Amino acid sequence: QKEVEQNSGPLSVPEGAIASLNCTYSDRGSQSFFWYRQYSGKSPELIMFIYSNGDKEDGRFTAQLNKASQYVSLLIRDSQPSDSATYLCAVTRMTTDSWGKLQFGAGTQVVVTP
Amino acid sequence: DAGVTQSPTHLIKTRGQQVTLRCSPKSGHDTVSWYQQALGQGPQFIFQYYEEEERQRGNFPDRFSGHQFPNYSSELNVNALLLGDSALYLCASSGTGGMTYEQYFGPGTRLTVT
Numbered sequence: 001q002k003e004v005e006q007n008s009g010p011l012s013v014p015e016g017a018i019a020s021l022n023c024t025y026s027d028r029g030s031q032s033f034f035w036y037r038q039y040s041g042k043s044p045e046l047i048m049f050i051y052s053n054g055d056k057e058d059g060r061f062t063a064q065l066n067k068a069s070q071y072v073s074l075l076i077r078d079s080q081p082s083d084s085a086t087y088l089c090a091v092t093r094m095t096t097d098s099w100g101k102l103q104f105g106a107g108t109q110v111v112v113t114p
Numbered sequence: 115d116a117g118v119t120q121s122p123t124h125l126i127k128t129r130g131q132q133v134t135l136r137c138s139p140k141s142g143h144d145t146v147s148w149y150q151q152a153l154g155q156g157p158q159f160i161f162q163y164y165e166e167e168e169r170q171r172g173n174f175p176d177r178f179s180g181h182q183f184p185n186y187s188s189e190l191n192v193n194a195l196l197l198g199d200s201a202l203y204l205c206a207s208s209g210t211g212g213m214t215y216e217q218y219f220g221p222g223t224r225l226t227v228t
Contacts (some may be wrong), residue, residue: 012118102157
């Protein structure tokens, strides 16, 4: 079982619609959760982070965390063609045996169609 | 405020050679982590440096080594290059080394081994 799992996609989303991305993780001790956006040929860009159960909103992005279900999601509202990218989920625990080592999923490719 | 910088951008090496990649962290950050990203995969943690010491290491052989300098910049060295070492090498920096939270990536170095 992979430590962090994401649907590989591609997830096709009409322009203006909501894109919903899911991520599950196996380490119940994970404490910090991140979403990175990666355009083709570029490096990952941090777009959201969440540490507590519930929802966190930042502009058109909403991250949702459910530690009991070991599940974190990302919603992108009013999707734009510029949102077309691969979205990477990363998790970590802040302990002396991990020190914030990020565990990444393989990413979900999102394609926003005009 | 300068972000994370890496050099070189691209590198082509022959199997068996050695390579050194460089990273300067974001201003105010003191912790540097290195990741390897193969095509179509999420980044894989190589190691992390804090206070000029390797604090955490992923599942990479001893051919991969690193260093951190007093100004917090870092190098990644790979000896005896294999074809499988071809990847995007990413440096990420974070602050408050005692407990690292958000990690910000540099543009990466694309290494091709022939």
